[in-house]
Amino acid sequence: MATTSDVKTRAGARTRPGVLDKPKRATPDAVLDALATQATRLRVRRGQNVVLTLDGGEAAFIVRSGALMLHVTMPDTPRQVVATLFPGDVLRSSFAPPHAGATLTAASQAEIWRVRWTVLESLLAANPALARFVQDAMAAQMARHAVHLAAIGQFSGEQRVATILVELALRTGTPSSAGGLVLDMPLSRRDIADHLGLNADTLSRIMSRLRAAGILGHSERNRVVVRDFLALAGRSPAARCLAEIHSDEGRLLAQIG
Amino acid sequence: MATTSDVKTRAGARTRPGVLDKPKRATPDAVLDALATQATRLRVRRGQNVVLTLDGGEAAFIVRSGALMLHVTMPDTPRQVVATLFPGDVLRSSFAPPHAGATLTAASQAEIWRVRWTVLESLLAANPALARFVQDAMAAQMARHAVHLAAIGQFSGEQRVATILVELALRTGTPSSAGGLVLDMPLSRRDIADHLGLNADTLSRIMSRLRAAGILGHSERNRVVVRDFLALAGRSPAARCLAEIHSDEGRLLAQIG
DNA sequence: CGTGACCTTGACATTTCTCAATAATGGTGG
DNA sequence: CCACCATTATTGAGAAATGTCAAGGTCACG
Numbered sequence: 001m002a003t004t005s006d007v008k009t010r011a012g013a014r015t016r017p018g019v020l021d022k023p024k025r026a027t028p029d030a031v032l033d034a035l036a037t038q039a040t041r042l043r044v045r046r047g048q049n050v051v052l053t054l055d056g057g058e059a060a061f062i063v064r065s066g067a068l069m070l071h072v073t074m075p076d077t078p079r080q081v082v083a084t085l086f087p088g089d090v091l092r093s094s095f096a097p098p099h100a101g102a103t104l105t106a107a108s109q110a111e112i113w114r115v116r117w118t119v120l121e122s123l124l125a126a127n128p129a130l131a132r133f134v135q136d137a138m139a140a141q142m143a144r145h146a147v148h149l150a151a152i153g154q155f156s157g158e159q160r161v162a163t164i165l166v167e168l169a170l171r172t173g174t175p176s177s178a179g180g181l182v183l184d185m186p187l188s189r190r191d192i193a194d195h196l197g198l199n200a201d202t203l204s205r206i207m208s209r210l211r212a213a214g215i216l217g218h219s220e221r222n223r224v225v226v227r228d229f230l231a232l233a234g235r236s237p238a239a240r241c242l243a244e245i246h247s248d249e250g251r252l253l254a255q256i257g
Numbered sequence: 258m259a260t261t262s263d264v265k266t267r268a269g270a271r272t273r274p275g276v277l278d279k280p281k282r283a284t285p286d287a288v289l290d291a292l293a294t295q296a297t298r299l300r301v302r303r304g305q306n307v308v309l310t311l312d313g314g315e316a317a318f319i320v321r322s323g324a325l326m327l328h329v330t331m332p333d334t335p336r337q338v339v340a341t342l343f344p345g346d347v348l349r350s351s352f353a354p355p356h357a358g359a360t361l362t363a364a365s366q367a368e369i370w371r372v373r374w375t376v377l378e379s380l381l382a383a384n385p386a387l388a389r390f391v392q393d394a395m396a397a398q399m400a401r402h403a404v405h406l407a408a409i410g411q412f413s414g415e416q417r418v419a420t421i422l423v424e425l426a427l428r429t430g431t432p433s434s435a436g437g438l439v440l441d442m443p444l445s446r447r448d449i450a451d452h453l454g455l456n457a458d459t460l461s462r463i464m465s466r467l468r469a470a471g472i473l474g475h476s477e478r479n480r481v482v483v484r485d486f487l488a489l490a491g492r493s494p495a496a497r498c499l500a501e502i503h504s505d506e507g508r509l510l511a512q513i514g
Numbered sequence: 515c516g517t518g519a520c521c522t523t524g525a526c527a528t529t530t531c532t533c534a535a536t537a538a539t540g541g542t543g544g
Numbered sequence: 545c546c547a548c549c550a551t552t553a554t555t556g557a558g559a560a561a562t563g564t565c566a567a568g569g570t571c572a573c574g
Contacts, residue, residue: 034277072407074494077363077416080407092392098501100407121389128382135349135378138395142352145402150329150337150357153454159560176266189521197410199563204522221520221571237331244355331539446553456531461554478539478552 031133032062032113033124039113044068044106046186052093053103058117061091066110067186073101073195081103081195083141092117108186126132143245143247147238152197155237160196161206162235163242165216169226170246180217181226186223284470287391289319289370291380296370301325301363303443309350309361315374318348323367324443328451330358338452338460340398343428347394349374365443400502404495409454412494417453418463419492420499422473429505437474437482498512 026112039062044050050068053059063085070091073079084107085091094104115123124131151163173181185192193200207224210216215232217225228234234240296319301307307325310316320342327348330336341364342348353359372380381388408420420512422440430438442449450457467473472489474482485490490496 070403072403074407074411074498077407077411077494079412081408082403086351092396092399094393095403097400097404097498099498100404100495102403121385121392125382125385125388128378129287129423131382131388132378136351138399139349139351140400142395142402143354145399145406146327146329146339146352147354147357149339149402149406149409150331150334152406154331154334154335188519194410200520201522201564202562205562208522219354238357241331241356242353244389457553458532458555459530462530465554 006220011130019043031129032064035062035115035120036114038119038123039115041115042112044112046106046108046181048106050104050106052102054093054114056114058113059119060093060115060120061104062113062115063091064111064113067106068105068110068112069108069187069191069195070096071103071105072097073103079194080197081191083197085147089141090134099242107191130153140245143208147241147245148195149177150166151238157198157202157206158209158235160198161192161203161210161238162232163238164196165224165226166191166229166233166236166239166247167242168224169229169232172240173226173229176225178225179227180215182231183224183226185222185224278448288384288386289321291384291387292319292370292372292377294373295380299351299371300453301367301369303363303365305363305365307361307369309353309359311350311371311373313482315350317350317372317374317377318361319370319372320344320346320348321368321370324364325367325369326362326364326444326448326452328355328362329354330360336451337454338448340402341452345394346398349390370460387394394413397502399451404498404502405452409496414455414459414463415466415492416451416494417455418449418460418467420495421449421453422483423486423490423493423496424499424503426486426489427499430483433482435474435482436484438486440481440483442479442481 041064042050044066050061065087068085069081070083071079071081071086079101081096083091091104096104120134124134151160151234155163168183168185169181172186173183176182187195189203190200193203196203198206207216209230211218213231215226215228215235217227233243236242266426288334298321299307299462301323307318322344325342326338327340327342328336328338336358340348340352340455348361379389380392408417425440425442426438429443430440433439444452446460447457455463464473467489468475470488472483472485472492474484476482490500494500
């Protein structure tokens with residue numbers, strides 16, 4: 001699969017998909033088998049915290065299923081979600097800044113593999129495919145970070161909300177019978193607010209506004225119905241960028257164009 | 258040097274310096290010699306843009322001197338500085354998100370080494386010290402990213418400004434005769450505003466306020482005088498965190514406590 | 515059923531942005 | 545060396561967005 005990636009991207013019309021063809025991330029399962037004997041499998045439930053170190057030393061975490069959030073709380077300020085981690089993402093203890101109240105929390109039930117960093121480091125030296133996997137995972141995270149930062153720094157509240165909904169739709173949205181998309185939200189309102197750098201009250205107001213505009217439908221707890229994905233994407237300046245980033249999952253993309 | 262890091266941190270009082278002892282970054286010069294024959298040395302002046310690709314393919318950049326900014330501009334929004342790169346930092350083309358108007362710009366005169374990514378990848382496989390250098394550089398950048406994100410997402414304007422000034426003071430501040438610190442700013446007001454996710458007008462107002470409060474002195478263009486570093490650090494919720502991150506440069510630190 | 519966590523909404527306070535006018539700065543060509 | 549110009553920085557007034565606080569509603573769970 002990884003070896004055919006070039007063919008696919010070169011074959012498609014080269015309408016400047018971005019700076020360059022993005023690295024195709026290798027199939028996780030095959031590559032990660034190399035870790036099977038070295039890693040500890042952690043299973044966590046929603047809300048559970050994961051200690052970021054291993055015997056006080058540095059560890060690496062590879063998300064295998066579910067979703068996690070890394071958040072940071074500076075003194076006298078609300079917490080900020082600085083990264084949302086999905087399967088295939090790699091986290092190293094030292095990604096968490098010091099004196100910043102960093103916490104790794106499961107946003108849903110999740111499985112994580114944990115390895116001592118020094119162990120992973122030597123595996124990387126011996127296993128080029130694994131090294132590439134980790135490098136590409138970090139590159140992808142850096143790119144997502146950049147989008148996140150641009151959204152928080154420059155988008156209005158509504159644009160931010162539209163952005164995260166588009167992202168969730170691209171990741172986990174499933175078409176519903178009524179023609180809309182159903183998003184099972186791994187994150188609570190509070191979590192989303194902390195991710196977007198918004199107040200929870202403000203977030204609630206914005207979602208109500210989107211509902212009043214007919215873009216969102218009435219949603220139960222932990223679930224959002226997107227009635228008009230195109231309109232939603234139209235309100236997120238990052239829609240095209242996210243579509244490109246998530247093109248692996250390849251759905252809904254033609255619509256954003 | 259890297260091998261003695263444990264000794265040093267263990268010896269000091271272990272007053273929870275953060276999540277864990279941070280990886281000591283290897284001495285750049287010795288390690289980077291491995292790149293000398295493979296890399297292209299780019300010299301850029303302030304304001305100059307660096308193309309993020311190499312013959313349309315992926316490249317890696319290693320900053321050797323000066324400072325650069327990676328910025329991103331989503332449609333219909335102002336640009337956002339998503340990373341400030343200093344000597345030792347590593348950038349890969351794919352860190353820039355697609356469809357996001359990503360640009361790499363020199364903030365000051367700078368020297369950058371550029372290598373085709375595939376070349377660096379094979380060098381990393383062959384040279385563990387280089388691999389460690391790159392991994393640690395990325396980890397450090399991830400941590401800085403997290404701080405930056407928390408600042409933009411949760412800090413007030415004044416806190417953000419204090420934060421970047423503290424950071425610059427730790428990086429480049431030099432004590433002046435009058436007892437203050439002089440910061441030679443590699444960034445224009447506009448750049449700083451874009452870094453902080455603030456309007457340039459608002460930034461100007463905040464700096465005037467800090468000047469009126471006696472924390473900053475009167476500054477010429479491209480220069481800021483910090484008269485009361487402690488008061489400044491007191492206004493940044495991230496001061497301790499930054500002090501820890503920049504402890505390599507080890508100045509001013511005892512003061513923050 | 516009660517309890518607590520989470521969400522929604524209103525009224526009001528505060529911050530930040532926008533727009534516009536003015537001043538300072540640095541470079542450039544006479 | 546100076547006058548001029550383009551750029552960058554400062555500041556004010558008013559508009560808009562967001563945050564704060566408080567009240568009430570909904571839901572899951574014991």
